[in-house]
Amino acid sequence: MSGTEGHGVKGRIDGIRAGLLRGWLWDPSRPDTALTAxxxxxxEPLASLPAGRMRGDLQRAGIGDGAHAFELPLPSSLTRRAELRVLLRTRLGESTVAVDERAITGLEAQAITGRLEEPRRGMFVGWAYDPANPARHLQVELRLPGGAAATALADRRRGDLQRAGIGDGSHGFELPFSALPLDGDAEVEVTAVVRDRGAEHVIGTRRIARSVELLCQLGQAALEFGRYEEAAARFGEAGEMDPASPRSHLGFADLHEGRGEAEAAIAALSRAFELDPQDALGRRIDALRRRRTMRDLPEMREWPETLLRPSPAGPRIAVISWDLAHNPLGRAWVLAELAARHGPTEILGPVFPAFGESLWPPLRDSERGIPVFGYAAGSFAAFVNGAVRLVLDHPCDIAWVSKARLPSLFIGLLQRLIHGARLVLDLDDDELAFVGADAPLGLDAFLAGAQAADWTDPYGMRWTQLAQSMIGWADSLTVCNPVLQARHGGIVIRHARDEAAYDPARIDRQAVRAEFGFADTDKVVLFLGTPRRHKGLLEVAEALQALGDPRLVLCVVGTIVDRELRQRLTDFPGLRVTLHPDQPFRRAAELNAMADLVCILQDPDSPIAQSQTPAKLTDALAVGTPVLARAAPPLDDLLPDAIKPGEDLTLALRARLDGGAGAAGTRAFFLEELSYAANAPRAGQALEGARAAAGEVPADFLRLLTHIDRQMPGLIDPALARHLGGTVPASPRVGRLSNLSGGVNIAFFWKQNDSGLYGRRQDMLLQRLEALPSVRRILHIDAPISVDRLEVMSAPKAPSQHRFGAGATLQRFLGLQDRGKVHRRVHLHAGRKDSVLGRSLPPRELFPHSVEAWLRELDMTGNLLAWVCPVVPMFPQVQARLGFSFIVSDVIDDQRQWPMRPSFRAELEANYRDTFRASDLLLANCQPVADWLAEEGFDPLLVPNGMEMHADVESWPVPPSLAGLRRPVIGYAGNLQDRIDWELIASVAEARPDWSVVLIGATPTGGRAAEVMARPNVHAFGVIPYAEATAHIAAFDAAIIPHLHTGLSERMNPLKLYVYRSLGVPVVSTPIANLQDLAEDIRIASGADAFLVALEAALAERRQERRWPDAARMRDLSWESRLETIMARLHEVFDTRKAAA
Incomplete structure (x- = not known):
């Protein structure tokens, strides 16, 4: 029987797993009853037990509530048998019912099993399982016919394996295609093998054909290591193979992002999005666009004039819009058209990504007789730097600032500061109403309430409140209506229009109506502009619906960004509503002429409506189209018959449409008050008034610039700062290195947050620099770190090295680690939280400012030397702000050899380049690094790692953690996360079970490392601070360097080698690069067998006596000697530079 039924009872013997006989038993007629198995x-009867264990797979299969399983431990006498005949039965009343019977394999006779499955997403996928040892995770080797191989640990948890009873399900494996040297051209067979007790178990084979997935995986692997040409070739082949696949375009996007080519990356992503329109791709495109605009030094952009017309002689005029990407540009355009009648005119302004990426579409798509210049302002620093560059490139005599907003006023005031321009300020709205503020903020109040949120948007509420207090700084004022004139004074410049362009005689009204699908009999009610709720669109729609006239059409021209408003407009039953996107400026006249009625129904209770004259009122009046508007103070002198409070809108609409009330304004009124001809003289009056003013730079503007320089995330570019009249200090902000004989201050930058923990090269050199009589003070700075990262590091379950680092970082932040000449600091910055221990935290971008502040607090700005260990995050920005006159860069290893995301690689390589270019002396810790620097055109000094000289090592006590271990002790101290040959360590531990293998360092979690560390004779101690670690190392009988040969190991100089030998411990190493200093003093072995032989020899030596290198050799290799070499070259370079100055 197999899965049979007796009297309706169901059940099954599943098999033996982990020494347990597993199965289930269930009676559908009594679904909640646990039967006896x-x-x-x-x-022969073995046991009776209740079938009442819960199993999720049974519950999902509808076997009652799932609690009908059993597990029976089997004695070893049974599990050793090759085959067992098992019968499952149960009692129903007086009857015994046989439910299932089968022959199963004994536990120890069950062979290792597994499968190499169909590849997925560029990964080899499968599982491997040892039934005799269910908790064991097998090592799977994937082989190619030529002998190349790669390994994966089968330790991934998979639900399907768990449901199938394959242990606890954690026996899956994945390995990327790129792990094997596949060429992507020829089909190849891959074999999956598990080695066990000298035998090999083949668990599957697969033929891997050339495919888009394979080619893209190989391209991505090349990208991770910076091999861009190889990656491009792979992605290109993938694109040719399947042009309809987005995969190659995604690969090219990563490639371009790694090279810093934002435009090309966006183009590639856009093509991928066309082929596969996923939201995630759209978000990535948006993120790239935002990042592109956040550069502190944005590129200048130009939208040249498309209509060439002569400029009159006169002052150079710059009309400044606070944003070029949306409707504030409309008013600026009117001012520019009027200004152009009095002198050469340009429009200037930023483009904020929140509003668009290019010129406001209605103007972009129209013919323009005035050039427009701007830049993308994706961050506050980009806004400020772009503003200075824009003003330097486009000087003017008069800056006509449109609207009292910080962006436009800031640019206008820069024109005054840099070029002595006069400033006209135009007010056409109550800007406070737009940001929901009640009152202006003077500079003192603004600075008193300064907050991190200020640096998000220069057009935000507090900046707009400040801008209102700056209105009085203008040399003259213009306003758009008498209401604003009564409030602020100034000359009224209407929302004017060109009388020639708006001549009704030039417009073919019937042709325009036909273009938009309107018949002669239709009554077109037009809304033209930016559709918003407060503008009465919904009320107009309701009134038109109530009229019930099929001839009525509501025509909305203007892109609706409010989705709910758009939906509601299209949901009025029985009402024709047509929606159209933004139209070019040039079409405003004909669009208004097309209409039978133009509606301007601003909310009379809105604060905005109390001072705003809608520009579209002029458009309608210019062509004689009737206007229906609600009464508001700014319309009183333009539209006397506007709808009064309480007047019925439906009746008013009917009256206007039936001709009962004509348009209040006529063509004659337009020509008299609203035309360019009428307003140009007024503009000339305002411009002349400004030219006659003194034009002094307000002191508060200089104070504002100082505040921006000190508090703004990011930097004002030093080359631009020089043009700000001395208000912003130009680089250098610190004193020069004037002599090396005494009083030297050192700003020492470390690239990580582990100072003092591991006894690294920088720790050793720092100690010896402090001991130099010529050194006055050292400011030692760890890498910037966020409070979020600090919280993760300090969590109770965090690795020991993280907890050590978190404690030290917090002490640095609080200034509690200062000792002797060394003052230790760290830039702890805001993340999700913005404070710690009650102290507010700055943003990451203020790291350069923090360095400057620390140097000033410690009186270290004079005779200053910078010592940097690349890659230090943001060091190029620190240098840009402070301008160190002399920089020593100690290049420790080559971080480019790490696999990493292309975007991170681009940042890392740019940091390397910028740091190297700024450096006066470059040090290399090994020959390959020196060769790399030489290839880049530098003259590096090769200074390998050194030895610390110890006294009385023989008398040091053995640490308690080692005292109880079985001898001999084979030890390793260092980074266990990377480049470790775990198979070699496993071989040593397995071949010599009576040896103790001790590992000191940050321990990896999971994978092969976890399996090796779980062996009974392997002891992983985790991170031990350097002072204690040396005592442990001194107690080793032999020390090992079991490193793999990788690109990273080729470009590093293993400091542990010097530590081991400085303590007299014999060393066995794999054949890696950069062992030259002590190669003849240690044993080098390749392969497990040779390594064991070398260890045996090392132990024999150690049993005789502790042996150190030759005393003279140790002195040559000492850190003191290394620093002497560095200082000698430092003096040489410094003297040469000084002589040449």
Missing amino acids: EILIDG
Whole structure:
């Protein structure tokens, strides 16, 4: 029987797993009852037990509530048998019912099993399982016919394996295609093998054909290591193979991002999005666009004039819009058209990504007789730097600032500061109403309430409140209506229009109506502009619906960004509503002429409506189209018959449409008050008034610039700062290195947050620099770190090295680690939280400012030397702000050899380049690094790692953690996360079970490392601070360097080698690069067998006596000697530079 039924009872013997006989038993007629399972082996009763264990797979299969499983431990006498005949039965009343019977394999006779499955997403996928040891995770080797191989640990948890009873399900494996040297051209067979007790178990084979997935995986692997040409070739082949696949375009996007080519990356992503329009791709495109605009030094952009017309002689005029990408540009355009009648005119302004990426579409798509210049302002620093560059490139005599907003006023005031321009300020709205503020903020109040949120948007509420207090700084004022004139004074410049362009005689009204699908009999009610809720669109729609006239059409021209408003407009039953996107400026006249009625129904209770004259009122009046508007103070002198409070809108609409009330304004009124001809003289009056003013730079503007320089995330570019009249200090902000004989201050930058923990090269050199009589003070700075990262590091379950680092970082932040000449600091910056221990935290971008502040607090700005260990995050920005006159860069290893995301690689390589270019002396810790620097055109000094000289090592006590271990002790101290040959360590531990293998360092979690560390004779101690670690190392009988040969190991100089030998411990190493200093003093072995032989020899030596290198050799290799070499070259370079100055 197999899965049989007796009297309706169902059940199954599943098999033996982990020494347990597993199965289930269930009676559908009594679904909640746990039956009693009786187990017979070879006909002999073995046990009776309740089938009441819960199993998720049974519950999902509808076997009652799932609580109908059983597990029976089997004695070893049974599990050793090759085959067992098992019968499952149960009792129903007086009857015994046989439910299932089968022959199963004994536990120890079960062979290792597994499968190499169909590849997925560029990964080899499968599983491997040892039934005799269910908790064991097998090592799977994937082989190519030529002998190349790669390994994966089968330790991934998979639900399907768990449901199938494959242990606890954690026996899956994945390995990327790129792990094997596939060429992507020829089909190849891959074999999956598990080695066990000298035998090999083949668990599957697969033929891997050339495919888009394979080619893209190989391209991505090349990208991770910076091999861009190889990656480009792979992605190109993938694109040719399947042009309809987005995969190659995604690969090219990563490639371009790694090279810093934002435009090309966006183009590639856009093509991928066309082929596969996923939201995630759209978000990535948006993120790239935002990042592109956040550069502190944005590129200048130009939208040249498309209509060439002569400029009159006169002052150079710059009309400044606070944003070029949306409708504030409309008013600026009117001012520019009027200004152009009095002198050469340009429009200037920023483009904020929140509003668009290019010129406001209605103007971009129209013919323009005035050039427009701007830049993308994706961050506050980009806004400020772009503003200075824009003003330097486009000087003017008069800056006509449109609207009292910080962006436009800031640019206008820069024109005054840099070029002595006069400033006209135009007010056409109550800007406070737009940001929901009640009152202006003077500079003192603004600075008193300064907050991190200020640096998000220069057009935000507090900046707009400040801008209102700056209105009085203008040399003259213009306003758009009498209401604003009564409030602020100034000359009224209407929302004017060109009388020639708006001549009704030039417009073919019927042709325009036909273009938009309107018949002669239709009554077109037009809304033209930026559709918003407060503008009465919904009320107009309701009134038109109530009229019930099929001839009525509501025509909305203007892109609706409010989705709910758009939906509601299209949901009025029985009402024709047509929606159209933004139209070019040049079409405003004909669009208004097309209409039978133009509606301007601003909310009379809105604060905005109390001072705003809608520009579209002029458009309608210019062509004689009737206007229906609600009464508001700014319309009183333009539209006397506007709808009064309480007047019925439906009746008013009917009256206007039936001709009962004509348009209040006529063509004659337009020509008299609203035309360019009428307003140009007024503009000339305002411009002349400004030219006659003194034009002094307000002191508060200089104070504002100082505040921006000190508090703004990011930097004002030093080359631009020089043009700000001395208000912003230009680089250098610190004193020069004037002599090396005494009083030297050192700003020492470390690239990580582990100072003092591991006894690294920088720790050793720092100690010896402090001991130099010529050194006055050292400011030692760890890498910037966020409070979020600090919280993760300090969590109770965090690795020991993280907890050590978190404690030290917090002490640095609080200034509690200062000792002797060394003052230790760290830039702890805001993340999700913005404070710690009650102290507010700055943003990351203020790291350069923090360095400057620390140097000033410690009186270290004079005779200053910078010492940097690349890659230090943001060091190029620190240098840009402070301008160190002399920089020593100690290049420790080559971080480019790490696999990493292309975007991170681009940042890392740019940091390397910028740091190297700024450096006066470059040090290399090994020959390959020196060769790399030489290839880049530098003259590096090769200074390998050194030895610390110890006294009385023989008398040091053995640490308690080692005292109880079985001898000999084979030890390793260092980074266990990377480049470790775990198979070699496993071989040593397995071949010599009586040896103790001790590992000191940050321990990896999971994978092969976890398996090796779980061996009974392997002892992983985790991170031990350097002072204690040396005592442990001194107690080793032999020390090992079991490193793999990788690109990273080729470009590093293993400091542990010097530590081991400085303590007299014999060393065995794999054949890696950069062992030259002590190669003849240690044993180098390749392969497990040779390594064991070398260890045996090392132990024999150690049993005789502790042996150190030759005393003279140790002195040559000492850190003191290394620093002497560095200082000698430092003096040489410094003297040469000084002589040449």
